[in-house]
Amino acid sequence: MHIDTIPVISVSYNSAELIEDLLSSFRAHYRNPVTIIDGSGEQHYRAIEAVCARYDDVRFIHFDYNIHHGPGMAWAFQNLELQGPVLVLDSDVFILKRGFLEDMAQRLQPGMYGVGYVNHVNEGGYDVDYEQGAVRYLHPACMLVNIEVLRQWPMPTKHGAPMTEPMLALHRAGQGQLVQGIDWLKEDFLNTTTGERHYLRHDWQGTVKRSGSYGLDEWNQKSRQAAELRLMVQTMLPPGPRLLFELGANDALLARACKEADPATRYLAAGSHPDKASVTQNACDALYPCDPDTLDDAFFRDHGATDCWILDQALERSAAPEQLLARIRKCIRPDASVVAVIPNAQHWGMLLRMAIGDLAYSAEGLLSPGQRRWFSRVTMFELFRQAGFRIVQGAPVIRQPLQHPGVAAALRQLTASMGVDPELAFQDAQADLYLIKAVPC
Known part of the structure; x- marks a missing residue:
């Protein structure tokens, strides 16, 4: 699959400015098809729809309720005609330069669940400072997944950490190796104040800061x-x-x-x-x-x-x-x-x-x-x-x-x-x- 044909999924909630930043920065470097899954209120979703309409090959799918991050991703994974690698991005991600998707695609091998920012959590979804026995958690803020493999495991859920259920299932099945972390992505995500970033800027909980706790x-x-x-x-x-x-x-x-x-x-x-x-x-x-x-x-x-x-x-x-x-x-x-x-x-x-x-x-x-x-x-x-x-x-x-x-x-x-x-x-x-x-x- 050519890099520019990999489909992109993002879940949106009540923040047109975030979608504007995501799409404008992404389109500055990539032409991939993008689908925005939206659960915004009536006073917000029209503005988000208008933003999406300004960019080529961007599909806007709106739900008349807050679908939440996990169920929004699950709906896309189960209902869209997706094949092969699929890129998932948070709505508050900003692309700084081309090259991140190429690197992720090279790391994603056949049979793997996905690659991206991976850290370790306990079975409740909370971060832990140990690795032995912990659950490897693939963050949906930026992950590249093999959709055929992903569909074999539980779907993301309405949860403060929406990938907890699939990650727990992988862990308990002894298949944690199907998820691989990328060092530069972890550095980009953890560097939220000063210093150089490799490819991305991600201000954690950007949606939360603009539109409430989002259930977390x-x-x-x-x-x-x-x-x-x-x-x-x-x-x-x-x-x-x-x-x-x-x-x-x-x-x-x-x-x-x-x-x-x-x-x-x-x-x-x-x-x-x-x-x-x-x-x-x-x-x-x-x-x-x-x-x-x-x-x-x-x-x-x-x-x-x-x-x-x-x-x-x-x-x-x-x-x-x-x-x-x-x-x-x-x-x-x-x-x-x-x-x-x-x-x-x-x-x-x-x-x-x-x-x-x-x-x-x-x-x-x-x-x-x-x-x-x-x-x-x-x-x-x-x-x-x-x-x-x-x-x-x-x-x-x-x-x-x-x-x-x-x-x-x-x-x-x-x-x-x-x-x-x-x-x-x-x-x-x-x-x-x-x-x-x-x-x-």
Whole structure:
């Protein structure tokens, strides 16, 4: 393939000036076909479309919503007629001179996933300062990929580090060598202030500076919260070697963390999340991709040797949580336990939403489509008691404490008027979720 025929993909969001800089600098040196995948708001996308129209062989594809970087790339990879090498550039990249694409094309060998700026991250997508055991992460800011190879692996996702899923898949399959770093590109990207650059200028988060966090701050917060919850769950698990069975299969990183802490641990999982099944399978010794409600008494008897049952978003998603716990109780060993993560429907934020009628469903949380049952601290405890369990350990997970004095006073007054201890009710309204450990009575 001739250098000038390699297609170029870039994802745009609310920044016509960035696209102007990218296209003007690129067209000063290359004539390659360019496709801009745009998810800008109505007040921005017309300006970006006009910029694209000023340049030959630039295709503008607009979505009526913020498609985000990862899904935008994935849409292009899966829907455009692409063959052979494909160049991906961030919208805030500025080309200084010709030669970078020629060098990248020479380095990209048949069968490789891609070349570009590569650094090392952990399985959550965070940068680390070690290489042994770390995940090689190919930055989409500037990468040249073999599209046929890329399509064999998971697609980029809506994520602060959108290439995390494909890079994790390569890492876990022992194929990290399919990604190769380029020293001059790393130097260009890390040199953001002074000094000479080889070919490119890239002011990190240029889009973020112009149009907001682009979801990165939210992702960072959620990732930290998930990591903290995993650590809390691990503290309640029995010491190894142990047999763990997770119902819910929501977090493959928990399975991996347990096995890394004790390689002799066996980790099994059952859950109805087919989109996560391949990732979870690589972390687990066995995966049953099914709704836990469909598991019968015989299944639980067959796994009666389990040391701890982990219920991660299982009880609130179950059509019959009482029956699910009862089936575990029939087969659980006297010295085994159940560790459950359960959202708190009594959270003050939910109480306020109900008070004002704001009950719109959302993709996650208590109003997500998969949520079937709501529990408060009291009803959680009663659920386990009726199933034949005794709570031996519990902890509230407080992420959004109530800090508004007026609302706090109103909540105390309301509960006191109903004959309920206002301080206890106030504390019960603080937890976003509860972590519970129970043993058979």
